[in-house]
Amino acid sequence: MQGGIPSPMLFNILFDFVIRKVIDEASVAGVKFSYGGNDFFHGSREKYENCNVLALLYADDLVAMCETTDDLEKFIRSFEKITQKFGLTMSVKKTCIMTSQQLKEDQHGKVLTGQEVDHPSIDINIRNQKIETADSFTYLRYTITRDQRQDTELEIRLEKTARAFNMLRYSIWHRKSVSIVSRLRIFRACVLPVLLYGGEVWSFTTTQERRITSFYTRCLGTIIGVNLCDRMSNDKLLEITGQPSIEDILCRNRRRWFGNVNRAVYDDNEASLIKKVIFSYFHDEKRPQSIGIRKRWEDKVMLDIDALQIRNWRSLTQDRDRWGKAININVQTKAVHNNIKEIVFEYKQRAVGRRAKERAVAQEVVQRKVTELSRKDRNNQYKCAGCVKNFRPQGITNHVKACIKARAWCNKNKIG
Known part of the structure; x- marks a missing residue:
């Protein structure tokens, strides 16, 4: 049966049954959220319901979220007991524990930057092996860190994309027999998905957006034979290649994912778990005002929607076709400029003359x-x-x- 077509489905059924047994025995609630409605703005009089998220499953990967160390240990030991009972074994080497970063506050309630709350170390042993405590972990190829920043994820994305791009450098990008149109199609099909993996949930800072923009334009420049010494502006590069900017693509992906989640309801018109988590919040909790406000994912989505001057997104997202037309306005791929080779040659000649003048000045001639x-x-x-x-x-x-x-x-x- 191993390797057969029914194997994944049978395993999913078994693993789902095992997790239900674990939840019943552990009696752990998980992380508590509040869900009030399909909106990011929550008033003091809003009616809300509490929902708990304990375990996230995908194939044989499991993420358990608990609010206390005792609940986490209880869940892990119940999981070890139940899985052993049904012939499954938890890999301790592939299991890790990560705690969210919590900063200290002074007597006035202001957050002390860089000073973390001292928590006792988590010591959970399974089969005489200690479960490792990590500062970050990767789930479904997405890296999550203790401080909820995305610098590590950005570094990994750029590294993997550079590796995929360089694998085609001599076989595609530098081969004159491959037209520029074909190169751009291969770039969109093979390289761009690696760069934008998980981009639907990114909330990058301005500095991080500049880094990914710089990488994107360098790739396009390599494809058409332009380097930094040629001094072609990013706008001119996008114009002659007919490609949309990476900022517009990221905004489109966020809007598209937001529309998909907003339409995610069950048959009885009840919001799905993903939709509840997207619009959830912690009741009676406020964001600290003394450490600067980082834009959250919902803030980015609202800015993306306002940029398109969409005022009725609550109803527009329910119509998939209309929503798709609205969010794809700025990301249409255009035809490559007819004289792209002549334009590149002109910039090359300018660079040659500029370098000659610079050498002459350096030699004082x-x-x-x-x-x-x-x-x-x-x-x-x-x-x-x-x-x-x-x-x-x-x-x-x-x-x-x-x-x-x-x-x-x-x-x-x-x-x-």
Whole structure:
């Protein structure tokens, strides 16, 4: 049966049955949220219901969330007991514990930056093996950290995308037999999904958005043969390649995921667990005001919606087709510029001339023309400073360079 078509379904049924047994025996509530309605704004008089999230399952991966150490230990020991009973074994090496970062507060309730609350170490042993305590862990290829920042996830995304991009560098990007249109299609199909994996839930800072934008434009520049020395602006690069900006793509992905979640209801019109978590909050809790306000995911979504001037998102998200047209306005892929090769060549030539001038300045040799230092007569001719002969503008510079009598004058005026 192993490797057969029914195997995954049978395993999911068994694992779901085991988890239900574990929850019944452990009697642990999990993390408590409040869900009031399909909105991010919650008033003091809003009616709400409490919902608990304890375990998240995907195939054989399990995430358990508890509010206290005792509840976590009780759940783990119940899980170990039940799985052993049904012939399953928990891998202690692949299991880790992570606690959320909690900062100290002074007597006025202000958060003390960089000072964490001292908690006793968590010591849970299974089969004489201690479960490791980690500062971050990866679930479904998404990295979560104690401080809920996304710097680590961004580094991992950029590293994996760079590896995928460089695998095609000599076989696709630098091969002249592959057209630019085909290269861009391969980039969108093979590289861009690696970069945007999990981007629906990102809430990057401005600095992080600049990093991912810089990486995206460098990839496009490599595809068409432009480097940093050519000094092509990002707007010009996107214009001639016909590609949307990475900021617009990220905003579109967030809006699309938000619309999918907002439509997620059961047959009895009850909101799904994902929808409840998205619109959930901690009742009677406020965000600290003394450490700066980081934009949350819902703040980013509202900014994305306001950018499109959508005022009726609550009803518009229920219509999938209309919502799709509204959020895809700025991310349409356009045709590649007809003269893209000529434009790239022009920028290359400018770069060559610019580098030549920079080298000349570095060597303290300024390339100057005789016509810039001499005056022309009535016949539109210039006089050589050495032999005092008259020449047309097209020939005076070359003559002065070759004239022995004008050599001292050339050295004085830096004509070489």
